[in-house]
Amino acid sequence: MIDLLSTSQILLRDAGFTVRLSSVGHKPVVCFEDNALFGFCSAFDQTDELINGWKAFEGEILRRFAANIRAAGEKAWNVYCVFLCGGAGDTVQKRAVSWIEEDLERTRKVAACEIASREDLVRVLLPVLPVQYQPALQHEDLTARLQKRIADIAPQASHAVLDLDVPVAEAVRLLGERP
DSSP: OOOHHHHHHHHHHHTTOEEEEEEETTEEEEEEEOSSOEEEEEEESSHHHHHHHHHHHHHHHHHHTHHHHHHTGGGGGSEEEEEEEOSOOOHHHHHHHHHHTTOOSSSEEEEEOOOOSHHHHHHHHTTTSOOOOOOOOOOOOHHHHHHHHHHHHOGGGHHHHTOTTSOHHHHHHHHHSOO
16 A cells, blocks of 8 residues: 555656645645646545545635635636545445546546555546656567668668678668669
8 A cells, every 4th residue: 555645746746746735624635736737635544535525625625725726817727636545445435436526516526546556546647647658669679670660661771781891881872772
């Protein structure tokens, strides 16, 4: 099990957000902001606590940070509340947690339970994180791959380009020839 708030702070900071830890009532809240949005991230111990308490806690957050939201200008249209829970949930609870995101009143919401790893947390935070792409490269011989690419482009040069005994000028000449 990971510390959801600390790991969220790190992930959000690494994504380029300005991040600070605050509190609403007795509960810690990670506040995050960039040029386009700002939000509040909180963690609940149990799934039932999340389901039954998120709406009241969202209200507390909005009251506590009302002045900041009013001063945000256009960003006030892009306020997120992120509700996290490491606790497990049954099918009914998981559905109830997913419905939190469907509530379009006041703020945009991200909610999840059963967050057990950093990878789980990254997946949950994707709606607020910048677009990410992780290419999956196959393990292959890079020299053979380059040789194949050269053969596709300039078949007459494929044997010479990677041969160290062939002068560079000759390899360039072969690359420039039309087949």
